[in-house]
Amino acid sequence: MKAFDFVAARDSRHAVALLAERAATAKVKVLAGGTDLLADLKFASSSHAPDVVIDISRADDLRHISMTGEGLSIGALVTHTEIMRSPIIRDLFPALVDAAHTIGAVQTRNLGTLGGNLVTAVPSVDSGPTLVALDARVTLLGPAGSRQMALADFFVGPRKTALKSDELLTEILIPKESVGKPAHFLKLGLRKGQALALVNVAASLWVDWNTMTFVAPRIALGAVAPKVIHATAAEAFLDGRAITADAMAEAGRLAVGDAKPINDFRASAEYRRDLIAVLTKRALEGAFELAKAGHGKRAEKKQ
Amino acid sequence: MTKVTLTVNGETRSASVPPEMTLLRLLREEFNLTGSKLGCDVGDCGACTVLVGGKAVNSCLMLAGQADGRDVVTIEGLATIERLHPIQKAFEEKGSLQCGFCGPGVIMSAKALLDENPDPTDDDIRDALAGNLCRCTGYAKMIEAIQAVARAESARPATKSA
Numbered sequence: 255m256k257a258f259d260f261v262a263a264r265d266s267r268h269a270v271a272l273l274a275e276r277a278a279t280a281k282v283k284v285l286a287g288g289t290d291l292l293a294d295l296k297f298a299s300s301s302h303a304p305d306v307v308i309d310i311s312r313a314d315d316l317r318h319i320s321m322t323g324e325g326l327s328i329g330a331l332v333t334h335t336e337i338m339r340s341p342i343i344r345d346l347f348p349a350l351v352d353a354a355h356t357i358g359a360v361q362t363r364n365l366g367t368l369g370g371n372l373v374t375a376v377p378s379v380d381s382g383p384t385l386v387a388l389d390a391r392v393t394l395l396g397p398a399g400s401r402q403m404a405l406a407d408f409f410v411g412p413r414k415t416a417l418k419s420d421e422l423l424t425e426i427l428i429p430k431e432s433v434g435k436p437a438h439f440l441k442l443g444l445r446k447g448q449a450l451a452l453v454n455v456a457a458s459l460w461v462d463w464n465t466m467t468f469v470a471p472r473i474a475l476g477a478v479a480p481k482v483i484h485a486t487a488a489e490a491f492l493d494g495r496a497i498t499a500d501a502m503a504e505a506g507r508l509a510v511g512d513a514k515p516i517n518d519f520r521a522s523a524e525y526r527r528d529l530i531a532v533l534t535k536r537a538l539e540g541a542f543e544l545a546k547a548g549h550g551k552r553a554e555k556k557q
Numbered sequence: 558m559t560k561v562t563l564t565v566n567g568e569t570r571s572a573s574v575p576p577e578m579t580l581l582r583l584l585r586e587e588f589n590l591t592g593s594k595l596g597c598d599v600g601d602c603g604a605c606t607v608l609v610g611g612k613a614v615n616s617c618l619m620l621a622g623q624a625d626g627r628d629v630v631t632i633e634g635l636a637t638i639e640r641l642h643p644i645q646k647a648f649e650e651k652g653s654l655q656c657g658f659c660g661p662g663v664i665m666s667a668k669a670l671l672d673e674n675p676d677p678t679d680d681d682i683r684d685a686l687a688g689n690l691c692r693c694t695g696y697a698k699m700i701e702a703i704q705a706v707a708r709a710e711s712a713r714p715a716t717k718s719a
Contacts, residue, residue, distance in 0.1 A: 256577070258577060292619070307576070360613050360687065361618075362688065364613060364614050448601065
């Protein structure tokens with residue numbers, strides 16, 4: 255690894271002050287869990303290597319998981335293990351727990367953070383699809399204050415985000431409209447452990463129980479486009495439609511057209527297209543099963 | 558240089574190191590604790606697994622500076638001069654290792670698992686070892702050994718064990 259200056263930030267404001275001070279004149283990288291960054295640094299050619307590393311791993315103001323008036327707020331430094339163990343996330347968003355569980359192995363999940371996973375922004379980012387399917391937003395803190403945007407827009411391309419060089423990702427917000435929304439995440443890799451996704455898919459939906467129709471259906475696809483995408487044709491097809499097995503299967507077929515999978519050494523584009531159709535259908539089925547279970551519980555309570 | 562002070566296997570240790578030094582290299586090169594192995598050096602193989610704050614991490618993916626003030630346990634922290642740690646003893650009895658290179662990492666992952674979950678299923682053990690690659694013996698005898706430790710611990714009357 256090439257030598258660099260190492261500066262530890264006390265909290266998010268200190269980190270942004272350090273960014274403002276150093277990013278104008280030097281190549282700066284922010285270090286959170288380090289599971290992506292350190293591996294990258296060991297391979298980086300000297301022209302890509304940073305001059306300064308700002309360590310935010312002790313910025314404890316970025317470690318919360320809390321319900322606010324705006325929705326469920328998750329601090330950028332929350333680790334994948336912490337997501338898996340959070341009672342509130344296990345209760346409201348089991349799909350986020352499932353997604354976190356597919357990231358790396360125990361050692362990676364103990365260090366790696368949600369914010370880091372999103373900022374690295376590989377197309378197969380396993381935290382991405384569920385959050386995009388829940389219309390999650392991200393908060394970026396810069397010298398002039400904070401701004402928010404949809405996570406789907408934060409992702410720009412492979413390893414590219416809308417984050418400016420003097421900004422810090424501080425928070426992931428699942429908006430109150432999506433709190434408790436039934437969602438399901440599925441990933442297929444070449445192995446069960448420590449495998450990158452060939453395809454990962456998340457679906458979320460509300461149900462109108464009077465008409466048995468889809469309300470606000472969302473499907474997000476990872477690893478089959480330059481970034482995590484909404485399967486917009488499939489979403490539009492399902493919106494307001496009667497919930498049937500045929501409709502879910504048709505949404506799977508439409509989702510294939512929304513994606514642009516590539517051939518690589520892990521799988522052919524053709525195989526990935528088949529996976530999109532099957533996994534999308536199953537993700538919708540999984541979300542609907544969860545919706546039914548929740549509906550049953552609420553009906554019991556009323557009696 | 559970065560000044561680092563941390564607890565390693567119960568002892569306070571300090572060193573002044575270049576900022577780019579990893580925790581693994583700090584342990585091996587500054588403290589001469591060479592039990593933790595340098596395998597892939599990018600977080601795939603798990604040979605460098607140590608416990609930081611009780612959690613299994615890849616010490617190759619943590620800067621020494623990030624471990625400042627933390628409590629680190631390495632494979633050297635398990636056995637005493639008199640006896641092996643129960644997990645080490647079980648690995649010996651079951652013949653769970655062949656070349657042994659992955660052993661320190663596997664055993665630290667097993668310790669982290671059993672500390673949190675004293676009665677794991679085989680699937681829990683597989684999940685806990687997914688980040689530790691063994692290319693000799695495979696995993697069946699490791700799982701047997703870890704189950705043997707769990708069963709022995711649960712059979713014991715309620716005394717505190719290390």
